[in-house]
Amino acid sequence: MKTNSVCRAFAPASVSNVACGFDVLGFAIEKPGDEVVAIRSPNQGVELSKIDGDQGRLPREVERNTAGVAAQALLDAAGSREGVALSLHKGMPLSSGLGSSAASGVAAAYAVDRLLGLGASQEELLRCVMVGEKVACGSAHPDNAAPSLYGGWVLIRPADPPEIIPLPIPDGLCCAVVRPHIEVETRASRTLLGDAVPLRAAVVQWGNLGGLVAGLFRNDLELISRSLVDVIAEPRRAGQIPGFARVKQAALDSGALGCSLSGSGPSIFALCASRQAAETVADVMVGALAEEELTSDRLVSAVGCEGVRVLPNSPAK
Amino acid sequence: MKTNSVCRAFAPASVSNVACGFDVLGFAIEKPGDEVVAIRSPNQGVELSKIDGDQGRLPREVERNTAGVAAQALLDAAGSREGVALSLHKGMPLSSGLGSSAASGVAAAYAVDRLLGLGASQEELLRCVMVGEKVACGSAHPDNAAPSLYGGWVLIRPADPPEIIPLPIPDGLCCAVVRPHIEVETRASRTLLGDAVPLRAAVVQWGNLGGLVAGLFRNDLELISRSLVDVIAEPRRAGQIPGFARVKQAALDSGALGCSLSGSGPSIFALCASRQAAETVADVMVGALAEEELTSDRLVSAVGCEGVRVLPNSPAK
Numbered sequence: 107m108k109t110n111s112v113c114r115a116f117a118p119a120s121v122s123n124v125a126c127g128f129d130v131l132g133f134a135i136e137k138p139g140d141e142v143v144a145i146r147s148p149n150q151g152v153e154l155s156k157i158d159g160d161q162g163r164l165p166r167e168v169e170r171n172t173a174g175v176a177a178q179a180l181l182d183a184a185g186s187r188e189g190v191a192l193s194l195h196k197g198m199p200l201s202s203g204l205g206s207s208a209a210s211g212v213a214a215a216y217a218v219d220r221l222l223g224l225g226a227s228q229e230e231l232l233r234c235v236m237v238g239e240k241v242a243c244g245s246a247h248p249d250n251a252a253p254s255l256y257g258g259w260v261l262i263r264p265a266d267p268p269e270i271i272p273l274p275i276p277d278g279l280c281c282a283v284v285r286p287h288i289e290v291e292t293r294a295s296r297t298l299l300g301d302a303v304p305l306r307a308a309v310v311q312w313g314n315l316g317g318l319v320a321g322l323f324r325n326d327l328e329l330i331s332r333s334l335v336d337v338i339a340e341p342r343r344a345g346q347i348p349g350f351a352r353v354k355q356a357a358l359d360s361g362a363l364g365c366s367l368s369g370s371g372p373s374i375f376a377l378c379a380s381r382q383a384a385e386t387v388a389d390v391m392v393g394a395l396a397e398e399e400l401t402s403d404r405l406v407s408a409v410g411c412e413g414v415r416v417l418p419n420s421p422a423k
Numbered sequence: 424m425k426t427n428s429v430c431r432a433f434a435p436a437s438v439s440n441v442a443c444g445f446d447v448l449g450f451a452i453e454k455p456g457d458e459v460v461a462i463r464s465p466n467q468g469v470e471l472s473k474i475d476g477d478q479g480r481l482p483r484e485v486e487r488n489t490a491g492v493a494a495q496a497l498l499d500a501a502g503s504r505e506g507v508a509l510s511l512h513k514g515m516p517l518s519s520g521l522g523s524s525a526a527s528g529v530a531a532a533y534a535v536d537r538l539l540g541l542g543a544s545q546e547e548l549l550r551c552v553m554v555g556e557k558v559a560c561g562s563a564h565p566d567n568a569a570p571s572l573y574g575g576w577v578l579i580r581p582a583d584p585p586e587i588i589p590l591p592i593p594d595g596l597c598c599a600v601v602r603p604h605i606e607v608e609t610r611a612s613r614t615l616l617g618d619a620v621p622l623r624a625a626v627v628q629w630g631n632l633g634g635l636v637a638g639l640f641r642n643d644l645e646l647i648s649r650s651l652v653d654v655i656a657e658p659r660r661a662g663q664i665p666g667f668a669r670v671k672q673a674a675l676d677s678g679a680l681g682c683s684l685s686g687s688g689p690s691i692f693a694l695c696a697s698r699q700a701a702e703t704v705a706d707v708m709v710g711a712l713a714e715e716e717l718t719s720d721r722l723v724s725a726v727g728c729e730g731v732r733v734l735p736n737s738p739a740k
Contacts (some may be wrong), residue, residue, distance in 0.1 A: 130630045261637060263630040263650065271637050272645070302619040308655070311625070312449045313580040319633045320578060323640035329588070332628050333580065338625070417688050 114143045115217035117259075117414040119204040121281060121375045122249035125334040125366040126314035132205070132249040133259035135281065135407035138198035140209040142173060144204045144217035147189035150257070152177045159196030167304075169241075171213035172207040176238035184224045192217070201289045203369035205250025207242035211235040212254040216414045222244065224295050229267055233273060244293045250369065257413025258295040261319065275410040276325045280381045284353070284386035285373040286400040295370035298342045308336045310381060327363060327379055334364025334377060347372050349398030352368070362387045381406060424671040427432055431460045434731040435574075438598060439566035442651040442683040445632035447523070449566040450576035450723035454599065455515035457526040458734065459490060461534035464506035469494045469535075471581045476513030486558075489524040490531035494554035497532045500551060501541045507549035509534070518606045520686035523565030524559035528552040529571040534730045547573060561610045567686065574730025578636065592727040593642045599679070599699045599705035600669070600724070602690040603717045607663050612687035613658045624654045644680060644696055651681025652696060664689050666715030673711040679704045698723060 118139035122132035147153060152168050168174030173194050181188065192313055200206050215234045219226045229349075232248055232255055240246040252260050252270045263269040303311075303313050317333035320326075344350040344367065353374055357365040362376035374391060378384035388404040395402045435456040440450035464470060469485050485491030490511050498505065516524050532551045536543045543551075544609045549565055549572055557563040569577050569587045580586040620628075634650035637643075661667040661684065670691055674682040678700050679693035681694040689724055691708060695701035 111558065120451045127629065128634070130633060261630065261633045262625045263634040265649070266628075268648065269634065271632075271634055271635065299622060301622055303622050303625050305616060305618055305620050305655075308620050308625045308628070309446045310581045310583070312444065313582075313585075315629050316632050316636045317580040317586065317588055319636040320590065320640070332582070334587065338622075361692070395469045402592060411522060 112143065112145045113217045113221035114141060114417045116141050117213035117216065117222065117254045118411060119198050119206070119209055120250045122205060123336070123339060123367045123386055124338070125316055125336040125364050128311070128336065128339045129247045129249055129263070130261070130262045130264070130315070131259070132253040133368045133410045134257045134413055135251040135283070135405070135409070136411045140206070140213045141195040142210070142213035142217040143193040144214070144221040145289040146221065149190040150187055151189060152181065153191045154191040154194065155191040157196070159411055160200060163200060164196070164200060170308070172238035172242040173210040174212035175241045176215040176235045177218045178233070179226065179234035179237040180218050180226060183230060184226065186222060187221050188226065192219050192347045199285065201291055201375035202285050203367065203371045204283070204406065205254055205369065206387050208239055208250035209254050211238035212251055212414045213414040216255070220416055228256060230358050233267060244297065253413065255413050257411060259410040273319065273322045275322065278325060278379050278380050278385035279409040281407055281409050282357070282376045282378060282384040282391060282394060282404065283368060283373055283387060284402045286347060286392040286395050286402045288347070288372050288400065290370055290372045292407070295346065295353050296345055299339060303338055309338045310331065330377070331363040334366065336366050340366050343367055343371055347374070348400060349395060350374065352397065353391050353394040356390045357387050359392045360387045367406065374381050374408070375382050376380045377409065381408070408418065426535070429462045429736050430534045430538035430699040431734045431736050432530045432731055433458050433693040433734050434530035434571045435448070435728060436515050436523070436526055436531065437567045437570040438600065438686065439686045440653070440656060442653040442657070442681050443628055443635055444578070445628070445653065445656045446564045446566055446678040447579045448576070451570040451574045451730055452600070453728045454724070457514050457523070457530045458512040459527070459530035459534040460510040461507050461531070461538040463538065464508040467504055468506060468507045468712070469498065471511065472514070473510040474601040475519060479600045480517060481513070489555035489559040492558045493528035493532040493552045494535045495670045496551035496554040497535050497541065497543060497548070498548060500547060500722065501540060502540065505539050507535050508540060516602065518608055519534060519602050520607065520684065520688045520690040521600070522571055525552065525556060525567035526571050528555035529568055529731045533572070537733055542724040545573060549587070550584060559621065560674045567621060570730065572730050574728060576639070576727040577698065583698065588708070589640045590636065592639065593644060595697050596726040597695050597701035598724055598726050599674070599695060599701040599708060599721065600685060600690055601705060601708040601712060601719045601721045604720045605662060605664070605689050605710050605717065607687055607689045612660055612663065616656060620655055627654045648679040649692070651683065653683050657683050660684055660688055664691070665717060667691065667713065670708050670711040673707045674704050676731065677704045692728065
């Protein structure tokens, strides 16, 4: 397989959980995302030569950094004695609920794989990224890593290894995402859920998850809309975000098909039938947060975009 | 609407839960099923003139009998002051895990609707049957009533009213069902489940339910097979059936796509890719039960058959 001396990869952000799909659904968005430039190094193993865009907050030690861990896991799995130096450019805020750590890990593993011509399968890359996710989040759920890697909208069937099932996406489906300028730590957010859920609520969620999957296959926006209800995580986590109920109601009143937390928040997503509808909904959500005296930023994206990819190498630095 | 002086309806048995779809999945089978003959009566309201096939075990009082309650609920909903007399012929054993009470209620409501030309919608009929199910089972889950009424394989999205979502079925898909000659009471079986489920198990079930729905839409028997796993109800209920693990293993070893309890048992179903495969699997399952010194009977059916229907009136009795 062809090898290079430098490889630059981009992995997109992703929306996970998607209302009724706690830990089993996620889709890639257009941007933002993280970039990793991998170059050959004379020193065996992975080194992190540069990280920017993180305001100095990410760990610089390879074994504590999700990108470093994912890349090292890939070298280990391949039995490679090569050396690589990684530059990580964070293109999105940390702890935003958009799969920031997963995007870093995906970009790093992919860049190293392509740099060295290791030819790892997507399953193998995912496994390596999950090693990094465990370091970053304390638990390993591929609902961000899988869409960031594979692209599209995926269902994850928990198994060992997890099975990634691509779902069809209705033409034109877009999402509005607003990120209030507060932080929610994924680990802390997970403890809010507890270890058990009421059987009645689990049944409702099974029905909605099934309804959403059926709605996607049928291209039935109304069924999708009715099914975009989270009775498990959202009720327990929404209190972390001032004004969540107001934002959600505003989105639905403005024509969103559904609205819930992106991952564990604080970002809030709304699915919409068109880009134009999503633009309107995004504005309305930003306005609703402003009424809570929360500043925020917004984005609009198609749902289920391309996953990780190699970018043209930037000019020599 | 045309009215008649007699109407005879047949409602089929059904397999509910279907491994990963606790309370949200069910499909109709060819037979057995229950028949109800409804005739006009001079006395206002519903009377139960005859019940056979139940070894005298079902309540004869209208207000305690699932067929009587469903029929009366329909008259009440229609504001009808007519009188009907029902003859119920149980075509299947009670407490078999095949939706016996639901089939009686569906046949009764449908027969009365057609007898009197009430023109009730399927949603309205289902609502009336659920009133009867609540009397029979202590709780109202339409995972048997809906397939018995609508036919096919349905997903139930819990809502008020529940939404019934038909699912596509791969050509040739058949089931083997064996009924060990023991009884399991639905109410008691439900208490085994408790009120809460571990979050981890719920997530696995969400993934499998989504995988099964996706597999049905994709006509992907391997995905269907991998997804036919129940980590919620089966582990808690299987102990009620001696040798369940042996029967299941024998079915899977003989080529079944999946095998689990039908409803709350004691019947055990196995999905198979063809009728021939289902015949083989049914024999193997009966044999495995025999090794536990349990007698049983067996049936083989297509999956997702026709729902309730009017039969030609039998000769005058």
